[in-house]
Amino acid sequence: MLMQTHEARLSALREELKRRGLDGFIVPLCDEHMSEYVGAYAQRLGWLTGFGGSAGSAALMTEKGSGNGAAIFVDGRYTLQVREQVDGKLWDYESVPETSPAQWLTKNVKAGQKIGFDPWLHAFGQFEQLKKAVEKKGAELVAVEENPIDSVWQDQPEPSAAKAVPHPDEFAGEASSSKREAVAEWLNENGADAVVITALDSIAWLFNIRGSDVKRTPVALSFAVVKKDGSAELFIAPEKVSEDLPAHLGNRVSIRDRADFEAALGEYDGKTVAVDPTRAVAAIFVALLAGGARVIKATDPVVLPKACKNTAEVEGHKAAQHRDAAAVSSFLHWLSETAPKGEVTELSAAAKLQGCREDTGVLKDLSFDTISGAGPNGASPHYSVNEDSNRTLAPNSVYLVDSGGQYSDGTTDITRTVWVGPDEAPQSIKDRYTRVLKGHIALDRALFPKGTTGHQLDAFARQFLWQAGVDYAHGTGHGVGSFLGVHEGPQNISTRAVPQPLMPGMICSNEPGYYKAGEYGIRIENLVLVETREIEGAEREVMGFTTLTHVPIDRALIDVSMLTDDERAWMDAYHARCREIIAPQVSGDTLGWVEAQTAPLS
Incomplete structure (x- = not known):
């Protein structure tokens, strides 16, 4: 009998923990690669709690104690x-960063208790925080050999067996051998013999391979080690090796079995091995140290060059954006005619949008699950529609759709x-929308000197909302990969002080918002x-943003009187460029809609 309720699942996990002599357990939303989006087999947090977001964690005790004795952190x-x-x-609801699982443990753990954690699902820094918090209370943090959730998750999916395939150099813009030589040079400069690469998108970019092991992200489950002579080992399940991959x-x-990875980390006795503590799990550090390696903590050397797109990647991205713009505009035209009749739901809208992208004939996948939020559902920034939450787009309401291909x-x-x-639309909604638009324009037009971080620019986008005493609780911008992750570092535009400067070739989102x-x-x-x-006359190197996305911005929600002359000029120029890109790709009523939507503001 499968456990269908989350209450039954929590109860079963508590019993399993007791059987193992554990008093509590930490449940991250993570896989062995510290991925943001994970394969179905690694969706342990969602299975246990019902949470469908892409970031979160949980902690629980076998005995309830205060509250529910279990908390979820988002x-x-x-x-x-x-x-x-x-x-x-x-589950008790806990807000991050105000609190964390480590802080929660300091309040709930008692002396002598044993708290379990899976060392393949926690970064080394997280492991150190948890260990410190538990030991401060006289308790013990215990690494489990097998995740206890896997023992009670009766219908847990198997990891994907999909093939890893080559990513053509025409899209990559640089041969894998050249990229690996750059890593080898970095190793020699830093006095290291090898570097362990664990992030799936880093491996995909470095070896110019792609896969379908993680929903919406074209990566292949694997680990890699690159050595200072430029050679490398790729650890991947044998059944995933496509016929043309070795060549x-x-x-x-060297292609080695992924199952041999942990043992292979013991082969570096007396060698210096670099590992990224924010991207590599604690188990990797433990295995290297146990094998006699000297471990140095260093940022994954692939991260920055991957973020700074080369010419081929930039040109490819522009082509993808132009194609996508026509698909999204076709959807918006359909929506403008159909939604006011009360015939569209969140799910049917998302399906129609996906169909418009599929009509391009070259869509590989969505880049994330479409956020299709009607009315109050749109007030949740990362809302995920399902059959239970599905709403009709009511006439005279706001609809938010966040999507990608x-x-x-x-x-x-x-x-x-x-x-x-x-x-x-009511004036109150127009006011908020126009303030968001003004912030979007301000960030788009920003000029900034070399060395500027996204944190320094974040207020450009928020200033007009702040003037009205409102704000939004998410970042303003994230990096985006090249046929890779829709969220990519190290760049970031947010209130969070990320030290990475913005650099030429980086692609970022510009997405201020407001949520009532x-x-x-x-x-x-x-x-x-x-x-x-x-x-x-500039005395320093100056940078700015070039817009890549060209889809009309809804005129019905703009209070033109709130825009300055410069902002109106930006809007007219932006819409003229949208028309230039989209018009040759559409016809008939869709073309008429595009022309009307991109006409100069009155």
Whole structure:
């Protein structure tokens, strides 16, 4: 009999922990690669709690004690969603970064207790925090050999067996051998013999391979070690090796079974091995140290070059964006005619949008599950629609749709918020929408000197909302990969002080928003490319953003009187460029809609 209720699953896990002599357990939403999005087999947090977001964790004790004796931790993006999906009678809701599992443990653990954790699902830094918190209370943190959730999850999916395939150099823009030589040079400069690469997108980029092991992200489950002579080992399950993969990788790359990875870490006795503590799990550090290696903590050397797109990646991304713009515009035209009749739901809208992208004939996958939020559902920034939550797009309401596509030449991500007529939108909603738009324009037009971080620019997007005493609880911008992850570092535009400067070739999102709980959500998102700017008389290197996304912005929600002359000029120029890109790709009524939507503001 399968356990269908989350109460039964929590109860079964507590019994399993007792059987193992454990008094508590930590449950991250993670896999062995510290991925943001994980395969179905690693969705342990969702299976246990019902939470469907992409970031979160949980902690529980076998005995309830105070409260529920179990807590789920999410940040501001999921404040509403977690309460809709997770039973408050079973789990206490905790907000990050105000608290954390480590802090929760200091309040709930008693001396002599044993708290379990899976060393393959926690970064080394997280492991150290948890260990310190538990030992401070006289308790013990215990590494489990087998995850206890796997023991009670009766229908747990198997890891994907899909093939890993070559990613053509015409899209990659640089041969894998050249990339590995750059890593070898980095190793020699840093006095290391080898580096362990664990992030799936880093491996995909470094070896110019792609896969389908993680929903919406074209990566292949694998680990890699690159050595200072430029040779490398790729650890991947044998059944995942496609026929043409060995020839693509060449004789400088040894293909080894993924099951041998942990044992292989014991082969570096007396060697110096670099590992990224934010991307590698604690078990990797333990295995290296146990094998006699000297471990140095260093940022994954693939991260920065992957973020700074080369010419082929930039041109590929532009082609993908132009194609995507026509698909999204076709959807928005359909929506403008159909939604006011009350005939569209969140699910049918998301399906129609996916169909428009599939009509391109080259869509590989979506880049994430479409956020299709009607009315109050749009007030949850990372809302995930399902059959239970599915709402009809009511006439005279706000609809938010955040979506993207995966194409061989690029990854897209766009949010548009539209007014579902037929009546005119209330002034209060227009005010909030226009403030979001003004912030979007301000960030898009920003010029900044070399060395500027996204943190320094974040206020550009928030300033007009702040003037009205409101804000939004998510970042303003994230990096985007090249037919890879829709979320990519190290760049970031947010209130969080990320030290990485913005650099030419980086692709970021520009997505300020506003959310009125119980009523509606607003977000306007384009992707932008960091490029250098020539400024007469400049005494420092200056950079700015070039817009990559070109889809009309809903005119029905703009209060034109709130825009300055410069902002109106930006809007007219932006819409003219949208028309230039989209018009040759569409016809008939869709073309008429595009021309009307991109006409100069009155």
